[in-house]
Amino acid sequence: MSVRFLPVWVPPPYPLWPFVAAQSLLTAAIAWMLRWPRWWVVIQLLFPPLLVGALAWQVPGWIVVVLVILLVLVFWNAGGERVPLYISNASTQRALGQLTRSLAPVRFVDLGCGWGDVVAAMARQTHVEESVGVETAPLSYLIARWRARAAGGIVLGKSLWDMDLSRFNVVYAFLSPQPMAQLQDKALAEMAPNSLFVSNSFPFPDVEPSEIWQVNDRRQTLLYVYRFDENRQLVPPEDVSDEPAY
Ligand SMILES: C[S@@+](CC[C@H](N)C(=O)[O-])C[C@H]1O[C@@H](n2cnc3c(N)ncnc32)[C@H](O)[C@@H]1O
Incomplete structure (x- = not known):
């Protein structure tokens, strides 16, 4: 050019x-x-x-080839699903722990768990009974499985679209704007009574979040929190807090 x-x-x-x-x-x-x-x-x-x-x-050419293969095995979903890999930071992980404490015992799933940071962090929380992640990028899956297992979590090599969300009372996703409309439909159809869907950075396009938490980190991460009541109805939005959540 x-x-x-x-x-x-x-x-x-x-x-x-x-x-x-x-x-x-x-x-x-x-x-x-x-x-x-x-x-x-x-x-x-x-x-x-x-x-x-x-x-x-x-x-040497083979080093370039190996690097490209490794990148493909990590950024597997960047093309088709339009979701690359980036990791939830430690402040966000702490905010998630705080946000979910009232739902103990928590059955947690991270939809597209990357390298398993959040699954492992949640597995270490005393109020979390089960911490699960799903991941389809082959190398990320292997890394996440190994890291989560050390912390007592579970990582499955399957697509988030094949996961039954009704098994969990806290569902977490950090994806991209691309899948959010489809994920919104899936959440509305499958979320269990008295459950929480938390989306890092990317809101559902057609329903208001019940709350928005702002994490006190450098990128001022926003967590869009969708609360489902005992009848599986979305709890209406409360005032957005100006105070950093964590
Ligand atoms: C932005 S990263 C978030 C990683 C992790 N949840 C975190 O917060 O640290 C999104 C991950 O979702 C994975 N992913 C994208 N589409 C997926 C799908 N259909 N099924 C399973 N994993 C998917 C990607 O491979 C990527 O690792």
Whole structure:
């Protein structure tokens, strides 16, 4: 892209690394203007210098192939489901523990559990009876299974769409805007009486959350909390608290 557009402003020849930087910035700027997800913008920034660095330092081809395979095995759901991997931070995990205490004994599930951080953190809480995660990215599943098992949690290698939500009284998801409409329908159809659905950062599109918790972390994480009453009806919204939840 820089090869095509840079000569319009600056005549060639170009030194290698400034040229690579121009390529990175140009593609990242285009991704940003197209409102692509932030992680795509970061990938656009990093990919050209990594590629040129690998060629310049003559990194063996098999290392590049292994790295690409590992990335695919972790970012398995970035293409089809449009859900990449990012991890709930420790403040969010603590907020979840606090948020769910009144529902003890808690049967918890993390829909798309990544590397199992939340499943393990919840499994360690005394008010949690069962902590389960589901994950379909092969490498993330293996890592999550190993980490959750050490903490007393369970991770299943199955799709969140095949999970029966009525078994749990706390359901957690940190996905992306893409699956939220379908997930909303699934939650409304399956959530158990007196249960809680917590979505990190991405609300359901058509129903108001019962509460919104703001986590006191750097990214000011919002937890959209949907409470279901004894008749499986959504509890209507309360005032949104200005105070950080944790
Ligand atoms: C943003 S990460 C969140 C990880 C974890 N829940 C956390 O909060 O730390 C979303 C995860 O959901 C997984 N995922 C996406 N679609 C899925 C599906 N249909 N079934 C199971 N896992 C899925 C992705 O592979 C990714 O690891």
